[in-house]
Amino acid sequence: MALDQPVAGDQTRIHDIGYRNYDGPRLGRSYATRSLYSQSLRGAYGLGRSVKSKVLPMLLFVVMCVPAAIMVAVAVATKANDLPVDYTRYAIVMQAVISLYVASQAPQSVSRDLRFKTVPLYFSRPIETADYVRAKFAALASAMFVLTAAPLLVLYVGALLAKLDFTDQTKGFAQGLVSVALLSLLFAGLGLVIASVTPRRGFGIAAVIAVLTISYGAVSTLQAIADTQGSTDAIAWIGLFSPITLIDGVQSAFLGASSAFPGGFGPSDAEGAVYVLVTLGLIAATYGLLMRRYRKVGL
Amino acid sequence: MLDPPSIGGVATALPQLPLFDLRVTPKDPYDSRGTPRRLYGLTTGVFHVTTVVDVTVIATESLSKRFPRVTALDRLSVDVGPGVTGLVGANGAGKSTLIKILLGLSPATEGRAEVLGLDVATKGAAIRERVGYMPEHDCLPPDVSATEFVVHMARMSGLPPTAARERTADTLRHVGLYEERYRPIGGYSTGMKQRVKLAQALVHDPDLVFLDEPTNGLDPVGRDEMLGLIRRIHTDFGISVLVTSHLLGELERTCDHVVVIDGGKLLRSSSTTDFTQTTTTLAIEVTDTDEHPDGTRAVREALHARGVTVEAGSGLPGAGHILLLSAQGEETYDLVRDVIADLGLGLVRMEQRRHHISEVFQDSDEQRKEAAVHGS
Numbered sequence: 001m002a003l004d005q006p007v008a009g010d011q012t013r014i015h016d017i018g019y020r021n022y023d024g025p026r027l028g029r030s031y032a033t034r035s036l037y038s039q040s041l042r043g044a045y046g047l048g049r050s051v052k053s054k055v056l057p058m059l060l061f062v063v064m065c066v067p068a069a070i071m072v073a074v075a076v077a078t079k080a081n082d083l084p085v086d087y088t089r090y091a092i093v094m095q096a097v098i099s100l101y102v103a104s105q106a107p108q109s110v111s112r113d114l115r116f117k118t119v120p121l122y123f124s125r126p127i128e129t130a131d132y133v134r135a136k137f138a139a140l141a142s143a144m145f146v147l148t149a150a151p152l153l154v155l156y157v158g159a160l161l162a163k164l165d166f167t168d169q170t171k172g173f174a175q176g177l178v179s180v181a182l183l184s185l186l187f188a189g190l191g192l193v194i195a196s197v198t199p200r201r202g203f204g205i206a207a208v209i210a211v212l213t214i215s216y217g218a219v220s221t222l223q224a225i226a227d228t229q230g231s232t233d234a235i236a237w238i239g240l241f242s243p244i245t246l247i248d249g250v251q252s253a254f255l256g257a258s259s260a261f262p263g264g265f266g267p268s269d270a271e272g273a274v275y276v277l278v279t280l281g282l283i284a285a286t287y288g289l290l291m292r293r294y295r296k297v298g299l
Numbered sequence: 300m301l302d303p304p305s306i307g308g309v310a311t312a313l314p315q316l317p318l319f320d321l322r323v324t325p326k327d328p329y330d331s332r333g334t335p336r337r338l339y340g341l342t343t344g345v346f347h348v349t350t351v352v353d354v355t356v357i358a359t360e361s362l363s364k365r366f367p368r369v370t371a372l373d374r375l376s377v378d379v380g381p382g383v384t385g386l387v388g389a390n391g392a393g394k395s396t397l398i399k400i401l402l403g404l405s406p407a408t409e410g411r412a413e414v415l416g417l418d419v420a421t422k423g424a425a426i427r428e429r430v431g432y433m434p435e436h437d438c439l440p441p442d443v444s445a446t447e448f449v450v451h452m453a454r455m456s457g458l459p460p461t462a463a464r465e466r467t468a469d470t471l472r473h474v475g476l477y478e479e480r481y482r483p484i485g486g487y488s489t490g491m492k493q494r495v496k497l498a499q500a501l502v503h504d505p506d507l508v509f510l511d512e513p514t515n516g517l518d519p520v521g522r523d524e525m526l527g528l529i530r531r532i533h534t535d536f537g538i539s540v541l542v543t544s545h546l547l548g549e550l551e552r553t554c555d556h557v558v559v560i561d562g563g564k565l566l567r568s569s570s571t572t573d574f575t576q577t578t579t580t581l582a583i584e585v586t587d588t589d590e591h592p593d594g595t596r597a598v599r600e601a602l603h604a605r606g607v608t609v610e611a612g613s614g615l616p617g618a619g620h621i622l623l624l625s626a627q628g629e630e631t632y633d634l635v636r637d638v639i640a641d642l643g644l645g646l647v648r649m650e651q652r653r654h655h656i657s658e659v660f661q662d663s664d665e666q667r668k669e670a671a672v673h674g675s
């Protein structure tokens with residue numbers, strides 16, 4: 001056992017092996033949840049991951065901001081007295097980009113953990129199921145808020161540079177922020193619920209796109225039919241059935257937006273209240289479904 | 300010539316198949332098995348307190364887990380002390396189920412359990428902060444590096460960012476991952492992946508780790524290295540270990556204590572010295588060399604000269620090349636190793652013929668085994 005006999009006893013052994021115990025702080029469950037949140041938020045833009053996974057989210061972010069920058073440049077150059085697009089309208093116009101973003105990043109956030117069975121590993125840490133769901137939900141909603149609020153910020157800064165009316169612009173900007181915050185929560189919830197059903201990322205992407213585009217396609221077609229047939233009352237009610245028209249309804253009722261519905265027939269105040277309730281209910285429902293989904297994943 | 304060879308000598312004689320972990324034997328002066336850890340506020344260094352205090356690390360009391368169609372654990376009562384404990388049982392015996400309950404992730408149907416003195420039913424989060432877990436299945440994302448993954452898992456265990464990075468570097472080094480730790484895990488071999496899984500279980504310096512089938516999928520060399528590492532987790536890091544396997548043979552050499560379960564029931568729980576003290580039959584197979592064209596015979600004669608009776612292993616696969624002898628504890632292994640090294644032969648195989656898991660089951664209630672088979 002010659003090699004096992006350290007010449008200078010313990011000292012040598014300790015030096016050779018160098019195992020150090022950790023007696024620093026252990027920050028526990030809420031810190032772990034925050035760590036998962038920041039890792040997931042960074043991951044939603046490919047940070048801390050391969051170059052390949054940065055391409056799409058970064059590209060979509062740029063695509064979101066470029067039209068805003070152009071509008072601002074035009075407004076400044078032409079000394080226009082208003083921006084060509086309302087703050088609240090911007091996300092509606094750019095909904096395809098937003099849908100693509102949530103379709104690509106929701107599966108990235110949750111399907112990977114399921115597919116590579118990292119979820120059980122998380123639950124062997126101090127966090128609970130609810131912490132995992134909250135961290136993932138908050139991270140994707142934050143990522144979407146960054147995506148949708150950044151162009152509004154570009155518009156707002158540009159509007160101030162173009163010396164447009166400060167009060168008007170600030171009010172519009174604030175209304176826009178509230179609207180995209182709601183949109184971020186709703187889209188993040190829907191995207192995560194759909195993606196968490198399958199460990200296959202491809203299926204997740206396709207399913208999220210399908211749900212968002214099919215519901216919007218069906219709703220806007222039905223609204224157009226209702227409009228041509230003169231049943232304008234139905235237009236607002238039909239709008240409850242797709243995520244983007246839901247947001248449109250909420251903001252045209254309460255956030256000073258002009259409705260993008262056919263003929264501009266947005267919901268009345270009473271109908272608007274239903275829109276708010278349905279939106280909040282849907283967000284809560286996606287959260288509940290996610291909790292149920294992960295309670296079963298266990299180990 | 301007559302000097303006992305050093306470990307290096309044996310290692311070169313047996314390059315392809317180091318069957319036994321020669322680094323740690325019960326005579327190892329640095330073996331601290333049985334010593335409780337950090338009870339007296341020691342925070343650094345390898346050796347803690349030499350006083351042997353009987354501390355229970357895991358205790359279960361009439362613990363049962365029933366799934367709709369299977370009873371995975373059946374009134375299991377067992378006490379586990381510090382050190383390396385093997386949990387052995389055939390597939391479906393309930394090993395992973397027990398670990399899930401001990402981590403506080405799955406409620407027991409009846410009975411109770413404590414880990415590090417904390418009740419699993421109410422103190423799950425506190426247990427998981429002080430315990431590490433290496434799952435039996437794959438759990439690594441392929442597109443991140445080992446460093447990134449382990450840092451993240453360290454933070455998930457509550458370590459502040461700087462500590463998480465430092466301990467990740469240390470831990471990956473301890474498990475034997477160096478430059479490759481910056482490359483994506485997808486390109487790793489099974490052995491390297493197992494090391495990453497082990498590192499994430501150790502990175503927060505737990506008091507106890509649960510290792511679920513850590514040798515699964517490894518080749519004999521990888522298996523031996525993993526077993527050596529597991530031994531070191533206790534002797535060098537001072538962390539108690541509960542390690543599962545469906546092979547009793549490999550855990551006997553690594554563990555201080557072995558718990559055997561079958562069909563969710565306790566079959567036996569004993570220290571490994573109990574196992575090795577009962578006479579064990581060793582099977583040996585060696586290579587031939589130019590100097591010793593019949594290596595088997597040369598070994599037989601050399602052992603005979605040292606007073607060890609050797610039989611030919613007739614009736615076994617490769618009979619004629621296999622020698623059987625009865626082992627009296629560790630000395631016999633050392634003797635065989637020395638004799639073979641002196642002759643300059645290569646050791647193809649050295650294994651215990653008794654106490655294979657199947658033989659333990661033969662002693663047990665056959666019906667219970669039937670039930671386990673039907674259950675899975």
Ligand SMILES: Nc1ncnc2c1ncn2[C@@H]1O[C@H](COP(=O)(O)OP(=O)(O)O)[C@@H](O)[C@H]1O
Binds near residue numbers: 366369389674
């Ligand atoms: N979630 C579950 N639902 C139903 N049966 C289960 C579940 N988990 C394990 N089992 C059953 O419990 C028994 C013990 O399983 P397990 O603990 O995984 O065994 P081991 O790890 O020893 O191979 C098996 O029969 C298995 O099929």
Ligand SMILES: [Mg+2]
Binds near residue numbers: 394395396435511
């Ligand atoms: Mg198992």
